[in-house]
Amino acid sequence: MPTVLRIGGYRFFFYSMEGNEPPHIHIEAGENVAKYWLDPVALAMNDGFRSHELTRLRMMVIEHRDTFREAWDAHFGS
DSSP states (O other): OOEEEEETTEEEEOOTTOTTSOSEEEEEETTEEEEEEETTEEEEEEESOOHHHHHHHHHHHHHHHHHHHHHHHHHHTO
16 A cells, blocks of 8 residues: 655555546545545545544645646556
8 A cells, every 4th residue: 555645644545456446545644544536636435534634634635636646647557
């Protein structure tokens, strides 16, 4: 599971066997996990983050979307 970026206590990553899904990024902090689609940026799954954290995470995903997409394309050969 390649880690693409770490910011503060958040780890942004994807799983190596997810190439059949649209581009997305997982985020974890402690036991909380979320998943955001990249095009367009939208919450796909949340397990534990509060709404104010999800707002902050969405802004981080938007800010670093190009980095996440480049890592996705490099890993999955898109």
